Amino acid sequence: MATSTSKRDHILNSALSLFAERGFDATTIPMIASDANVGAGTIYRYFENKEVLVNTLFQHYVDLFTKTLEEDYPQEAGIRDQFHHLFQGMVRFTNEHEHALYFIKTHNAAYFLDETSRSRFNHLLMILEGFIDEGKEKEQIRDLPSKALIAIIFGGFLELFKLIRAGEIEETDELLTGAEETCWDAVRHHA
Amino acid sequence: MATSTSKRDHILNSALSLFAERGFDATTIPMIASDANVGAGTIYRYFENKEVLVNTLFQHYVDLFTKTLEEDYPQEAGIRDQFHHLFQGMVRFTNEHEHALYFIKTHNAAYFLDETSRSRFNHLLMILEGFIDEGKEKEQIRDLPSKALIAIIFGGFLELFKLIRAGEIEETDELLTGAEETCWDAVRHHA
DNA sequence: CTATGCGGAATGAACATTCATTCCTGTTCA
DNA sequence: TGAACAGGAATGAATGTTCATTCCGCATAG
CATH class of the missing domain: 1.10.357.10 (Tetracycline Repressor, domain 2)
Structure with a gap:
């Protein structure tokens, strides 16, 4: 079901709306992780930082x-x-x-x-x-x-x-x- | 020379340009202090937070x-x-x-x-x-x-x-x- | 000398990032 | 057929860093 591609996409989508709504600096990695329903560490599997x-x-x-x-x-x-x-x-x-x-x-x-x-x-x-x-x-x-x-x-x-x-x-x-x-x-x- | 009023003004001016250029979240208190040529603690003499x-x-x-x-x-x-x-x-x-x-x-x-x-x-x-x-x-x-x-x-x-x-x-x-x-x-x- | 205003080191909280561990999924073999 | 296992993916507690805020000793002025 949730392939690894869709996980990466979830992260990107969550990041997009959070960055747009609050700005890069006001958005924390844990926020993105929680919005995307993944662990904070997972984000670092897909993106270096x-x-x-x-x-x-x-x-x-x-x-x-x-x-x-x-x-x-x-x-x-x-x-x-x-x-x-x-x-x-x-x-x-x-x-x-x-x-x-x-x-x-x-x-x-x-x-x-x-x-x-x-x-x-x-x-x-x-x-x-x-x-x-x-x-x-x-x-x-x-x-x-x-x-x-x-x-x-x-x-x-x-x-x-x-x-x-x-x-x-x-x-x-x-x-x-x-x-x-x-x-x-x-x-x-x-x- | 630097009356306490002008110190407050320096802080406000520095804060204004930094907030405008980098945004609130990306602007740190030490940045403002250094731009305004005051100690970080001084800012808290004039503003609660x-x-x-x-x-x-x-x-x-x-x-x-x-x-x-x-x-x-x-x-x-x-x-x-x-x-x-x-x-x-x-x-x-x-x-x-x-x-x-x-x-x-x-x-x-x-x-x-x-x-x-x-x-x-x-x-x-x-x-x-x-x-x-x-x-x-x-x-x-x-x-x-x-x-x-x-x-x-x-x-x-x-x-x-x-x-x-x-x-x-x-x-x-x-x-x-x-x-x-x-x-x-x-x-x-x-x- | 005393009081007032300052500065910047000290503190605790929150953050980005790491990593040891767990969890899947698919495969092997009895 | 199913038990055991391998290896990649995912996790979240642990780590080191940076920040907002506090606090205390030092100037300066009165």
């Missing part, structure tokens, strides 16, 4: 998110459609992995990330910057630093999902459509 | 920020001018207290906040919601949950200043004007 665990998790979800955004990317479509694709990807990814994006965002500059984690994250950023830069060239996106626009979209998006997760607002189709419009109006070029 | 320290800090800056937004608020002006006032307040406050807004945002749902801290923070939120609600009534602001719009503005704004602080982009007048337009276009009602 707490930092390796958090880096594994970080890289896994950054890669998965990157794949989600890249998959079926409408290379030939217009900027607005490409934006829709990206936004939909964020929504879908967040619904499939409740805590993952928030975990990534709150830990992307943390002191314990290793070189691989940082470089995977940069790769993700560069994809997004590519999109923004193209939009700016075509004068369909506002002339502000790409990093700034990305920060604004992600900052806004993630705060929004934080509210949804906290139960303060409900995730309806209207809300998501509205949020997409909001973010698009934020970055698009206005006449 | 680490939680009291962080709550003191939180309440202080939430109140200060609230005052900044309320001061000279153009009650009679149009929504756009009121928005300008609020945005300017955010910019000014952030420039005067580099880490304060970021500290507030990253810790506003933390487990160690006491009732007073939570209620002061809610008060701040309610002021902002009041502004948004008024704008929605006048059909000048987008019809989305007020909390969602606030989340989007603050999320975006703070990510932006995180980049500025990290030195990734430069804080110019163009950038700030552009960011204000961006945030306004995000929340305003579009025809």
